[in-house]
Amino acid sequence: MPIDPRFRFSGAAATARQPRTDQVSVTSVRRIVPGVARGGESTTEIDADAVLRVELENGFVLWSRADDLMHERGQRSVGRDGDALWRLDFGPRPGHAAAGTSRGWLGLGVRVLEVFGVDLKNMAAAKLGKALEDRALDGAPGLYRVSLDGASPDLKALSGSLPGGATPLLVFLHGTASSTTGSFGGLWDKDNVAGAALRSRLNERYGERAYALQHRSLTESPVENALALARALPAGAEVHLVSHSRGGLIGELLCLGMRDANTDPLDGKLIDTLFAADRTVAEQIGLSPLDTAAAKARDAAYDGDRKALKDLIAELDAKQLRITRFVRVACPARGTTLAAGRLDRWLSVWTSSPAAACLARRSTSC
Numbered sequence: 001m002p003i004d005p006r007f008r009f010s011g012a013a014a015t016a017r018q019p020r021t022d023q024v025s026v027t028s029v030r031r032i033v034p035g036v037a038r039g040g041e042s043t044t045e046i047d048a049d050a051v052l053r054v055e056l057e058n059g060f061v062l063w064s065r066a067d068d069l070m071h072e073r074g075q076r077s078v079g080r081d082g083d084a085l086w087r088l089d090f091g092p093r094p095g096h097a098a099a100g101t102s103r104g105w106l107g108l109g110v111r112v113l114e115v116f117g118v119d120l121k122n123m124a125a126a127k128l129g130k131a132l133e134d135r136a137l138d139g140a141p142g143l144y145r146v147s148l149d150g151a152s153p154d155l156k157a158l159s160g161s162l163p164g165g166a167t168p169l170l171v172f173l174h175g176t177a178s179s180t181t182g183s184f185g186g187l188w189d190k191d192n193v194a195g196a197a198l199r200s201r202l203n204e205r206y207g208e209r210a211y212a213l214q215h216r217s218l219t220e221s222p223v224e225n226a227l228a229l230a231r232a233l234p235a236g237a238e239v240h241l242v243s244h245s246r247g248g249l250i251g252e253l254l255c256l257g258m259r260d261a262n263t264d265p266l267d268g269k270l271i272d273t274l275f276a277a278d279r280t281v282a283e284q285i286g287l288s289p290l291d292t293a294a295a296k297a298r299d300a301a302y303d304g305d306r307k308a309l310k311d312l313i314a315e316l317d318a319k320q321l322r323i324t325r326f327v328r329v330a331c332p333a334r335g336t337t338l339a340a341g342r343l344d345r346w347l348s349v350w351t352s353s354p355a356a357a358c359l360a361r362r363s364t365s366c
Contacts, residue, residue: 050117
């Protein structure tokens with residue numbers, strides 16, 4: 001299918017907040033809501049080399065270069081003015097009917113489309129992901145103290161190890177490509193009366209024993225994040241967790257320390273079998289298969305995650321942490337996959353991968 005250097009997409013566009021980074025030049029950000037606006041057809045033009053972020057009706061998020069996505073999922077029609085008009089179609093393709101259904105990945109509508117004019121300057125997706133993480137975190141990854149009675153989280157880096165004690169610790173776990181402020185900052189909003197009341201109750205309960213894990217979510221897996229948290233927590237601590245999105249996977253991994261030793265399935269032999277096959281939904285949604293180099297990078301990342309999981313199990317067995325309360329909000333409980341390579345090819349965030357044990361791959365893994 002020939003792809004135009006620019007194509008017109010059905011939907012009304014509005015300017016969105018533009019991220020800033022020294023490593024990548026973002027020339028424009030537009031948010032498009034597909035469909036027909038009141039009063040007639042609404043369209044916007046998109047450059048073929050633009051980066052698209054496509055959010056489907058079930059929350060699935062796909063990143064892709066525009067011409068690649070149009071080649072694989074674009075449908076060309078004729079607008080009212082007679083010019084070409086494009087839309088994205090995630091319906092079943094011939095030969096793929098058994099891979100998905102209207103209740104699965106296929107047959108989903110596009111909720112919103114974001115367009116980024118990006119000069120990647122030959123940057124690998126992993127390097128770009130790290131730059132974006134650094135920007136979002138606004139500081140080094142690690143465990144920070146959180147102020148529950150101030151006007152903001154006022155994150156303070158810890159010096160030395162955490163004190164033990166019988167009083168529970170509260171730990172916030174943020175979501176993908178976000179931070180503690182990004183995921184939970186609304187609790188400190190000056191107009192959030194309910195949030196202020198909640199923080200007051202939390203402050204009475206936890207006081208200065210409230211913390212947040214600032215962690216990389218694009219270039220590190222939840223296994224690595226959970227391992228870092230387990231190492232930072234004091235032995236024998238009672239821990240209460242509040243998580244958003246992917247942060248819930250870190251919390252679930254931390255709960256492995258409370259598994260029943262008599263029926264423990266997580267022996268070394270089982271861990272060695274995890275990710276034995278590439279269980280992705282790429283074929284189901286019509287994306288191209290990985291090339292040899294990308295497949296090798298994915299396999300190397302799997303090896304790293306298996307080792308990190310063994311290290312995590314050993315750390316949890318030694319620390320004997322007790323996770324007695326765990327609040328999960330919008331957790332992709334079946335797993336999340338960061339599929340990358342070159343970002344100008346495609347970078348996908350899958351929030352419902354059937355990967356074993358709720359584990360995730362880093363962005364260099366595909």
